[in-house]
Amino acid sequence: xxxxxxxxxxxxxxxxxxxxxxxxxxxxxxxxxxxxxxxxxxxxxxxxxxxxxxxxxxxxxxxxxxxxxxxxxxxxxxxxxxxxxxxxxxxxxxxxxxxxxxxxxxxxxxxxxxxxxxxxxxxxxxxxxxxxxxxxxxxxxxxxxxxxxxxxxxxxxxxxxxxxxxxxxxxxxxxxxxxxxxxxxxxxxxxxxxxxxxxxxxxxxxxxxxxxxxxxxxxxxxxxxxxxxxxxxxxxxxxxxxxxxxxxxxxxxxxxxxxxxxxxxxxxxxxxxxxxxxxxxxxxxxxxxxxxxxxxxxxxxxxxxxxxxxxxxxxxxxxxxxxxxxxxxxxxxxxxxxxxxxxxxxxxxxxxxxxxxxxxxxxxxxxxxxxxxxxxxxxxxxxxxxxxxxxxxxxxxxxxxxxxxxxxxxxxxxxxxxxxxxxxxxxxxxxxxxxxxxxxxxxxxxxxxxxxxxxxxxxxxxxxxxxxxxxxxxxxxxxxxxxxxxxxxxxxxxxxxxxxxxxxxxxxxxxxxxxxxxxxxxxxxxxxxxxxxxxxxxxxxxxxxxxxxxxxxxxxxxxxxxxxxxxxxxxxxxxxxxxxxxxxxxxxxxxxxxxxxxxxxxxxxxxxxxxxxxxxxxxxxxxxxxxxxxxxxxxxxxxxxxxxxxxxxxxxxxxxxxxxxxxxxxxxxxxxxxxxxxxxxxxxxx
Amino acid sequence: xxxxxxxxxxxxxxxxxxxxxxxxxxxxxxxxxxxxxxxxxxxxxxxxxxxxxxxxxxxxxxxxxxxxxxxxxxxxxxxxx
Ligand SMILES: Nc1nc2c(ncn2[C@@H]2O[C@H](COP(=O)(O)OP(=O)(O)O)[C@@H](O)[C@H]2O)c(=O)[nH]1
Numbered sequence: 001x002x003x004x005x006x007x008x009x010x011x012x013x014x015x016x017x018x019x020x021x022x023x024x025x026x027x028x029x030x031x032x033x034x035x036x037x038x039x040x041x042x043x044x045x046x047x048x049x050x051x052x053x054x055x056x057x058x059x060x061x062x063x064x065x066x067x068x069x070x071x072x073x074x075x076x077x078x079x080x081x082x083x084x085x086x087x088x089x090x091x092x093x094x095x096x097x098x099x100x101x102x103x104x105x106x107x108x109x110x111x112x113x114x115x116x117x118x119x120x121x122x123x124x125x126x127x128x129x130x131x132x133x134x135x136x137x138x139x140x141x142x143x144x145x146x147x148x149x150x151x152x153x154x155x156x157x158x159x160x161x162x163x164x165x166x167x168x169x170x171x172x173x174x175x176x177x178x179x180x181x182x183x184x185x186x187x188x189x190x191x192x193x194x195x196x197x198x199x200x201x202x203x204x205x206x207x208x209x210x211x212x213x214x215x216x217x218x219x220x221x222x223x224x225x226x227x228x229x230x231x232x233x234x235x236x237x238x239x240x241x242x243x244x245x246x247x248x249x250x251x252x253x254x255x256x257x258x259x260x261x262x263x264x265x266x267x268x269x270x271x272x273x274x275x276x277x278x279x280x281x282x283x284x285x286x287x288x289x290x291x292x293x294x295x296x297x298x299x300x301x302x303x304x305x306x307x308x309x310x311x312x313x314x315x316x317x318x319x320x321x322x323x324x325x326x327x328x329x330x331x332x333x334x335x336x337x338x339x340x341x342x343x344x345x346x347x348x349x350x351x352x353x354x355x356x357x358x359x360x361x362x363x364x365x366x367x368x369x370x371x372x373x374x375x376x377x378x379x380x381x382x383x384x385x386x387x388x389x390x391x392x393x394x395x396x397x398x399x400x401x402x403x404x405x406x407x408x409x410x411x412x413x414x415x416x417x418x419x420x421x422x423x424x425x426x427x428x429x430x431x432x433x434x435x436x437x438x439x440x441x442x443x444x445x446x447x448x449x450x451x452x453x454x455x456x457x458x459x460x461x462x463x464x465x466x467x468x469x470x471x472x473x474x475x476x477x478x479x480x481x482x483x484x485x486x487x488x489x490x491x492x493x494x495x496x497x498x499x500x501x502x503x504x505x506x507x508x509x510x511x512x513x514x515x516x517x518x519x520x521x522x523x524x525x526x527x528x529x530x531x532x533x534x535x536x537x538x539x540x541x542x543x544x545x546x547x548x549x550x551x552x553x554x555x556x557x558x559x560x561x562x563x564x565x566x567x568x569x570x571x572x573x574x575x576x577x578x579x580x581x582x583x584x585x586x587x588x589x590x591x592x593x594x595x596x597x598x599x600x601x602x603x604x605x606x607x608x609x610x611x612x613x614x615x616x617x618x619x620x621x622x623x624x625x626x627x628x629x630x631x632x633x634x635x636x637x638x639x640x641x642x643x644x645x646x647x648x649x650x651x652x653x654x655x656x657x658x659x660x661x662x663x664x665x666x667x668x669x670x671x672x673x674x675x676x677x678x679x680x681x682x683x684x685x686x
Numbered sequence: 687x688x689x690x691x692x693x694x695x696x697x698x699x700x701x702x703x704x705x706x707x708x709x710x711x712x713x714x715x716x717x718x719x720x721x722x723x724x725x726x727x728x729x730x731x732x733x734x735x736x737x738x739x740x741x742x743x744x745x746x747x748x749x750x751x752x753x754x755x756x757x758x759x760x761x762x763x764x765x766x767x
Contacts, residue, residue: 070721074714103746104723132747215713245726246713252720253727278749279733286740383740383751390753492719492756495742495749 012171013061015085017112018096019105020067021376021496023124026154027096028064029508031164038512046080047417055164063090069104071111073218076422085117091171092118094163099123099151100132102267106259109145110182114207118173119147120166122159126151128497133269141266146181155502180206184254187242188213191235199228213239214248278497282380291384298377299403306364307407313360321353342537343530351529354594355410355521355645362411363514365404369415370509372400374501378418379493392473393480395419398428402472405435409646410520413653414513423484426654427476430663433642434472436465439595443637446599450618451630460631468638471670520648528644532593535563552607559604564589578636578672579629579679588636594643628682632675640671695752695760696741698732704762705729711759722750729765 016031018024028036032051041048049064065084066077073079085093095112097105112119123129123136142149150166152159183189192209196202202209211219212232223229239247285294325345332341372378378397386396397418405412409432416432419425436444444464448457541561546554559565568586575585583605591598608617621630641664642650651660698704706728709716719725723745730745741752752760 072717072721074718101746101748104748107721107723214717246716248713248717249720249725252717253725256723256725256728282742288736379751386753492722492724492753493751494722495751497749 009057009059011059011061012092012167013063013088013090014167015063015065015088015090015093016096017065017081017085017093017108018067018122018124019069019098019108019494021494022067022096022098022105023154024064024067024096026502026505027094027122027124027152027160027163028062029504030154030157030160031060031062034508038516041080041084046077053164055168058168060164060167063088068108070108071115072214073216075420077420079218082115085112085115090117092120092167094120094122094167096122096124096154098125099129099136100125100134102129102134103256103259103263106263107255109147110255110259113145113147113181114210116207118170120163120170121145121147121149122163123149123151124154126159127153127156135268137266137268141262144262144266182255182258184210184251187239188247188250188254191239195228195231195235198231199225201225202228210251214251215246278376278495281498282495285377285380286383291380292388295381295384298372298381299400302368302372303403303407306361306368310361310364314357317353317357317359321349321357324353325349343533346537347530347533348526351533351593352521352526354596356518358408358410359514359517361407362414362517363510365407365411366415366513367506367510369400369418370506371501373418374499374505376496376498379495382493392476394428394476395421395424398424401428401432402435405432405437408437408439409433409435409642410517410649411513413646413649414516416653423480426659427479427484429650429653430479430659430666431472431475433646433663433667434468434475434639436468436638437595439643440638442596443591443598444634446602446614446618447621447630447634449614450621451625451627464634464638467635471639471674475670520645520652528648529593532564532590532644535567536590537562539563552604555604556607559586559601577679578675579625579632579683580636583624584633588640591637592641592644594645595637598637626686628679628686632679632682635678636671636675638671639674640668642667691763692761693763695732695757695762696735696754698735698762698764700732700735703729703731703765705765706760707763708761709759710761724750724760 016024016028018027028049028051031053033053035053036049036051039048039050046066051062051064053060053062063084065081068075068078068081071078071082084090093112095109097109099105109119109121123138129136136151138149138151148166148170150159150163152163184192191213192206195209195212196206208219212223212228213236215236220229220232236247239250243250285291287294328344328349329341332338369378372381378400381400382396384396385399389396389398398416400418401412401415404415412432412435413429416425416428419428444461448460452460536559539561541558546557549557560569565586567589569582571585571589572580572582575581575588580588583602586605587598587601590601602621603617606617606620608620625633647660647664650663651657654660692707695704706724706726708726709719709724711719716725724730728745730743733742733744733749735741736754736757741754741757743750743752
């Protein structure tokens with residue numbers, strides 16, 4: 001007897017498309033569970049999620065395409081989606097349709113039909129559609145559109161098996177030719193026919209012809225035959241003459257016409273929609289006067305809670321790394337200066353541990369963001385802050401990553417993924433380090449009490465934060481009118497109804513971001529930490545030269561002798577106009593790893609032993625520098641050289657090392673200029 | 687330019703149904719709006735004309751917010767009741 005195992009597992013690739021807010025992510029999660037991973041589409045910073053699912057004798061490889069309303073060439077997401085479908089030819093495309101909002105959602109479906117792909121429509125949110133009183137004649141609609149339709153309720157996992165059955169049946173079928181279903185009216189059809197007859201390469205490619213008539217930049221760019229381009233332009237001119245409008249708009253209109261027609265016959269609305277709950281919540285949430293305070297209060301609660309709750313696990317992690325460090329040190333005799341010990345304890349645990357400690361914070365922050373997004377509040381928040389952000393050429397949603405930036409630039413830059421527009425996203429990422437993060441706060445906490453009298457401490461702190469924000473605003477504005485010029489996406493957005501977020505979606509989101517962060521810490525941050533560790537340690541001094549010095553003094557001497565110490569001395573002349581000597585320069589270079597290292601390095605430079613409290617160091621600082629110099633140090637730390645974790649995340653989130661370098665060099669130059677002016681002017685006044 | 691019942695969307699009061707006549711914008715933007723169902727001939731209702739709060743319309747059963755600048759580029763005509 002042949003065991004059933006011998007049956008061959010068949011592979012099916014499935015691409016998941018759908019409008020934003022249609023419940024696509026929920027369906028994706030229901031299909032794949034934890035078997036998924038996140039990457040990027042090659043060359044662009046659009047997130048690519050892939051997951052796997054075993055069903056009967058099939059292994060499904062499911063790719064989550066970005067959520068889009070259509071398949072034009074006007075946004076990266078849309079180009080990515082359609083290129084994936086055209087180039088990778090998935091066996092089945094599932095379009096997740098918000099059934100409670102059917103006409104708008106079918107627009108994408110119609111465009112997918114035009115692509116002639118084996119299509120399954122998942123009519124999701126069918127519970128809400130029912131509540132709204134919509135009744136579908138699924139059989140008839142399915143026949144009209146010549147596609148399989150499955151009703152689902154994503155968050156209750158209803159219809160998932162039926163969807164899987166539909167996928168498998170569709171994969172086995174001979175592909176139909178639904179593209180010819182949609183007719184664009186005799187004038188446009190005539191032009192399509194003309195072009196198809198004239199050029200062999202267009203004969204079987206109705207989709208390309210339509211895209212050409214729509215003046216799709218991406219498709220046009222792939223046509224190298226001049227004659228085709230000329231003929232297309234002629235067709236477009238003729239159509240413009242007839243309609244007095246771009247053919248593109250007419251084509252969109254015809255698609256909607258087709259959808260309307262199909263819906264008229266198959267969708268019945270049994271209840272007149274009245275004011276719903278979402279409307280009532282919205283009158284408060286987006287109120288002209290109360291909207292902003294409500295938003296700020298919400299953000300305050302979110303941050304307060306995330307920082308409060310992450311305190312404990314962060315403490316545990318700190319304890320763990322401390323324990324690990326001591327445990328490893330224990331293998332060597334006390335005071336030993338073994339290189340392996342130093343590498344493990346100071347380099348790796350110190351560097352990577354310092355970054356990993358923030359993990360709980362990051363996971364909670366992203367859980368909070370997931371709740372805000374899934375509940376539908378994010379769309380409102382974006383609106384409320386939009387007026388403010390528009391002035392600096394950014395989108396309202398940029399506000400949220402910026403707020404996170406006060407905690408740590410790394411999750412803030414990761415959170416920029418909520419920004420759909422690329423220029424917007426990159427601008428926000430680039431200015432992010434100007435928001436004083438938690439690590440910079442440790443520098444302020446050292447310096448402010450050292451130089452400023454009690455009553456001035458608050459205002460000075462406030463001033464530093466304010467300078468950062470002001471510079472970020474100016475920098476963003478400048479970037480948006482120079483390097484990252486482009487229309488700010490005029491504000492049109494769907495307002496999704498308020499919904500209860502599901503625990504599963506929130507947990508998955510949290511897990512995903514946490515994992516991404518850990519991977520960063522384990523790779524690039526690890527590497528850079530080791531490099532900086534080595535630079536602070538080598539070359540070594542002769543042991544005899546250290547004779548007679550106590551521990552702290554010996555450390556000072558060794559640091560001075562190392563690459564970092566030498567670089568500090570070399571840079572001293574260049575930093576003198578800013579009021580910095582070689583000690584500050586050395587600490588600044590050390591703080592390139594992470595801002596809080598500045599404090600530790602200052603301690604080493606001044607031979608303060610680790611056991612003394614901050615006031616010892618502050619005393620020494622006070623005797624060596626003026627308050628103006630102290631202020632300039634803070635200013636420089638605020639603006640200059642983002643830490644290695646930020647560099648790493650900027651590189652991966654923008655997709656280009658160039659942006660990371662630009663950010664680093666640009667901010668460091670800016671820091672130099674600003675500090676220079678402040679110090680020189682300050683010298684004249686004081 | 688309010689000839690023959692044509693007017694900018696910004697002049698429409700809450701609860702009024704209108705028909706879209708024209709969008710005064712570049713091709714890219716028009717295509718984007720078209721994809722969301724905002725094209726000549728589309729009928730929609732003004733839910734909230736921004737006072738207080740955002741400019742909200744209801745189009746084919748879904749709510750959309752428009753920036754004020756955006757709404758100022760859309761020319762509409764009152765629908766016949
Ligand atoms: N009532 C209802 N809610 C759903 C359904 N599917 C998803 N949701 C909820 O809708 C919200 C948005 O879903 P999500 O999958 O994030 O949408 P996406 O933007 O298309 O990825 C979440 O709060 C889901 O829990 C459904 O079929 N019915």
